[in-house]
Amino acid sequence: MASSIPLPAVARLCTLYQVLCDLNESGQQRVSSSALGEILGVGAHNVRKDISYLGETASAGGGYNVINLIELIALRMGFNREKVTCVVGLGHLGSAILHHERFRGGEFKIVAGFDSNINLIETMHSGVNLFPAYEITETVKKMHIELAILTVPSSGAQEVAQRLIDGGIEGIINFTPVVIKAPSSVLVRNVDLTGEFRVLSALLHLRENN
Amino acid sequence: MASSIPLPAVARLCTLYQVLCDLNESGQQRVSSSALGEILGVGAHNVRKDISYLGETASAGGGYNVINLIELIALRMGFNREKVTCVVGLGHLGSAILHHERFRGGEFKIVAGFDSNINLIETMHSGVNLFPAYEITETVKKMHIELAILTVPSSGAQEVAQRLIDGGIEGIINFTPVVIKAPSSVLVRNVDLTGEFRVLSALLHLRENN
DNA sequence: TAGATTGTTAATCGATTAACAATC
DNA sequence: TAGATTGTTAATCGATTAACAATC
Numbered sequence: 001m002a003s004s005i006p007l008p009a010v011a012r013l014c015t016l017y018q019v020l021c022d023l024n025e026s027g028q029q030r031v032s033s034s035a036l037g038e039i040l041g042v043g044a045h046n047v048r049k050d051i052s053y054l055g056e057t058a059s060a061g062g063g064y065n066v067i068n069l070i071e072l073i074a075l076r077m078g079f080n081r082e083k084v085t086c087v088v089g090l091g092h093l094g095s096a097i098l099h100h101e102r103f104r105g106g107e108f109k110i111v112a113g114f115d116s117n118i119n120l121i122e123t124m125h126s127g128v129n130l131f132p133a134y135e136i137t138e139t140v141k142k143m144h145i146e147l148a149i150l151t152v153p154s155s156g157a158q159e160v161a162q163r164l165i166d167g168g169i170e171g172i173i174n175f176t177p178v179v180i181k182a183p184s185s186v187l188v189r190n191v192d193l194t195g196e197f198r199v200l201s202a203l204l205h206l207r208e209n210n
Numbered sequence: 211m212a213s214s215i216p217l218p219a220v221a222r223l224c225t226l227y228q229v230l231c232d233l234n235e236s237g238q239q240r241v242s243s244s245a246l247g248e249i250l251g252v253g254a255h256n257v258r259k260d261i262s263y264l265g266e267t268a269s270a271g272g273g274y275n276v277i278n279l280i281e282l283i284a285l286r287m288g289f290n291r292e293k294v295t296c297v298v299g300l301g302h303l304g305s306a307i308l309h310h311e312r313f314r315g316g317e318f319k320i321v322a323g324f325d326s327n328i329n330l331i332e333t334m335h336s337g338v339n340l341f342p343a344y345e346i347t348e349t350v351k352k353m354h355i356e357l358a359i360l361t362v363p364s365s366g367a368q369e370v371a372q373r374l375i376d377g378g379i380e381g382i383i384n385f386t387p388v389v390i391k392a393p394s395s396v397l398v399r400n401v402d403l404t405g406e407f408r409v410l411s412a413l414l415h416l417r418e419n420n
Numbered sequence: 421t422a423g424a425t426t427g428t429t430a431a432t433c434g435a436t437t438a439a440c441a442a443t444c
Numbered sequence: 445t446a447g448a449t450t451g452t453t454a455a456t457c458g459a460t461t462a463a464c465a466a467t468c
Contacts, residue, residue: 004416005416006458006459006460007413008459008460009459010409010412010413010416011409013412014405014408014409014412015389015400015405017408018387018389018402018404018405018408019389032424032425032426033425033426034425039389040389041389041391042460043460043461043462044425045460045461045462045463046460046461048425048426048427048428049427049428049459049460049461051426051427052426052427052428057426057427059425059426059427059467059468060424060425060426060467060468061423061424061425061426061466061467061468062424062425062426062468063424063425063426064425064426076416077408077411077412077415077416078411078412078414078415078416078419079408079411079412083407083411085407091306092305092306092309092310093303093306093307093310095302095306096301096302096303096305096306097303097403099302100302100303100403102404107404107407107408108404108407146411146414147407147410147411149403170414171410171411171413171414173403173406173407173410177228179225179228179229179249179250179251181251187410187413187414189406189409189410190225191401191403191406192228193307193310193359193383193401194228194312194317194318195224195225195228196383196399196401197293197295197317197318197357197383198224198227198228198287198289198317199220199221199224199399200357200381200383200397200399201287201288201289201293201356201357201381202220202223202224202287202288202289203217203220203381203397204288204356204380204381204397205287205288206214206215206220206286206287206288209288216434216435216436218435218436219435242448242449242450243449243450244449252436253436253437253438254449255436255437255438255439256436256437258449258450258451258452259435259436259437259451259452261450261451262450262451262452267450267451269443269444269449269450269451270443270444270448270449270450271442271443271444271447271448271449271450272444272448272449272450273448273449273450274449274450
C-alpha cells in the first residue's frame with residue numbers, strides 16, 4: 001500500500017515533520033497547506049501532494065490538525081521507534097556529534113563510538129561505549145546497530161564502511177568526500193561539507209556568469 | 211552561454227570534481243565516462259550528459275584527460291578563486307569545523323568565527339579571528355565574507371541568518387533544523403544531521419513496509 | 421448551509437535514459 | 445584505418461504544477 005513515495009517528497013516530508021513539531025511546541029493546533037507552503041518555501045500544491053502520499057489523512061475543509069499530521073508522518077515513516085546508531089571516527093567532528101544531547105535517545109540513540117586510535121578511546125570521557133575500529137563488524141552485529149555516522153579521514157572511509165556493511169548496517173551518513181561503495185540494500189546519504197561549499201559556490205558562480 | 215545547468219547535474223559535477231582530483235593524485239591521466247559512472251554509481255550516459263553542460267570539452271575517442279577535465283570544471287564553476295567564509299556558532303560542531311585544516315585556505319578560507327558568548331571568544335584559541343555575534347553584519351561587510359556556516363542553536367538561527375544577509379552574505383550552509391527565510395539572491399543549503407537521519411530511516415522503513 | 425481547504429486527476433515541465441552519428 | 449568513446453538528439457520517465465470536484 002501507498003506503493004512508493006518519490007525521494008524528493010520523502011525529504012520534504014521529513015522537513016515538514018520538523019516544522020510541525022516546532023508549530024506544535026509553540027502551541028498551534030491547526031495549519032493550512034498554504035501556511036505550510038509559506039514556511040517551507042514551496043507551493044501549497046506541493047505540500048498537499050506530499051501529504052497525500054501518506055495515504056488516508058483524516059482532514060477537512062479547515063486545514064490540518066498539527067498533532068494528527070505529526071502522528072501520521074511518524075507512523076508511515078517509522079519515526080516512533082528509537083533507532084540504534086553509532087559514530088565512526090572520533091576526531092573533532094565525530095566527538096562533537098557523539099556528545100550532542102539530541103542523540104542520547106528518543107528518535108536516535110548513539111550507543112557506540114569507534115576510532116582506530118586506541119589511546120583516544122581509553123582517555124576520552126563519554127557516556128557512550130567506545131571501541132577500537134577493528135571491532136566494528138562484531139559490535140554492530142552484537143548491539144544491533146542500524147545506522148552509522150562516518151567521520152573518518154578520507155583514506156580509511158571505504159574500508160571502515162565495509163566493516164559496517166559486514167556487520168549488517170542498514171544506513172550510513174557519510175561526512176567524508178569519498179563516494180562509498182555499498183550494496184543497494186545499504187542506503188548512504190552524503191553530507192560532505194566541502195561538497196556543499198562547492199555546490200553553493202558553483203550555483204553562485206553560474207548565476208553570475210550565465 | 212551554457213545557459214543553465216540543472217541543479218542535480220551541478221551537484222553531480224561537484225562530486226565528479228572530487229573524484230577527478232582523487233584520480234589525479236593517484237596518478238591516473240585518462241578516464242572514460244563508463245569508468246567515472248562506475249565510481250559515481252550512475253550511468254555513463256549521465257556522466258557524459260553532465261559534462262556536456264560545461265560547454266566545449268576538448269575530448270576524443272579515448273576518454274577524458276583528467277587534468278583537463280578538472281580544469282574545465284573549476285573554470286566553469288569558479289573553483290579557482292578562494293572563497294572567503296565564516297562560521298557562526300562556536301559550539302562543539304562549529305569549533306570542529308573552524309579548526310579543520312581544509313578550510314585554512316585554498317578553495318575555502320574561514321576568516322572569522324562568531325558566537326554570542328563573549329567569554330568563549332576571549333578564551334578560545336584559534337588561528338581565526340573571533341567576534342561577538344552582534345558584530346556579524348559589520349564584519350561580513352568589512353571582510354567581504356561570501357559564505358557562512360550556520361551552527362547555532364535552533365532558537366537563534368533565523369535572527370543570526372538575517373544578520374548575515376544584512377551584511378551581504380551570498381550563501382549559507384545551514385546545519386540547524388530550522389528552515390531559514392532568505393531572499394532568493396541568498397542561497398541556502400541544508401545539512402541538518404537529524405533531518406538526514408530521518409530521511410535515511412524513512413527510506414528504510416518505507417522499503418520494508420511498502 | 422456557505423466558505424474554505426483539501427485530495428486527486430490531468431497537464432506541464434524537466435531530468436534521465438537510450439541510441440547513434442560524429443570524432444579522435 | 446579501425447576501434448573506441450564521445451557529444452547530442454530524441455524518447456522515456458518521473459516529479460511538479462495547475463485546476464477542480466469532493467469534503468468538512
